[in-house]
Amino acid sequence: MSTLFDPFTLKDVTLRNRIAASPMCQYSAVDGMPNDWHRVHVPALARGGAGLVIVEATAVSPEGRITPGCTGLWNDAQAEALAAVAREIEAAGSVPGIQIGHAGRKASANRPWEGDDHIAADDPRGWETIAPSAIAYGGGLPKVPRAMTKADIDRVRGDFVAAAKRARDAGFKWLTLHFAHGYLAQ
Known part of the structure; x- marks a missing residue:
């Protein structure tokens, strides 16, 4: 157990200990924008002593969000808001991390407490989903995604970059x- 609290260095990043706060979706953003919830909650994990704090799964594009409440990093305003979170994490002594992704066929879903299923086709809060093939994920996520074209692949790769x-x-x-677990891999 003694190594748990020892510093850990990977290349030029040193964690004060080997405890990491994993990314946990908060479903609290609006239009991908982090807000006061993120600026208070996420840095609190750093103040709790974790050496690494990773911000929730953050979409690389609007259609890559899991739900309408997911954070995004597809524009500079979102980056500026997330920079405030990163600064607070670092000020509390932790290394700021972030997870980026694209939900693919599992996108356009309701928040877990709203059903954890796809948003209904006639609901204006929903959006088109894309995936490598036009096959639904299944279960509570029955929406058939549009099969990605070469142009889609290039665009999503660019979104990740x-x-x-x-x-x-x-x-x-x-x-x-x-x-992981059914999201779009690049």
Whole structure:
């Protein structure tokens, strides 16, 4: 157990200990914009002593959000708001990290407490989903996504690159890519 509290260095990033606060979706953003909830809650994890605090799965594009309440990093205003979160994490002694991703066929879903299923087709809060193939995820996510074209692949790849650059410029020192449990991998 003694190594748990020892510093850990990876390349030029040193964590004060080996405790990491994993990215946890908050579903509290509006139009991808982090707000006071994020500026208070996420840095509190750093004040709790974690060596690394990773901001929730953050969409690289509007259609890449899991839900309407997910944070985004597809524009400079979002990057500026997330920079404030990164500064607070760092001020509390932790390394600021962020997870970026694209929900693919699992996008356009309701928040968990609203049903955790796809937003109805006639609901204006929803959006078109994309995936490598036009096959629904299944279960409570029955929406059939549009199969991606080569142009879609190029655009989404560019969205990941742009979001990663915005994250770096916003002060995040650790980046994870969300490619798990059915999300779009690049």
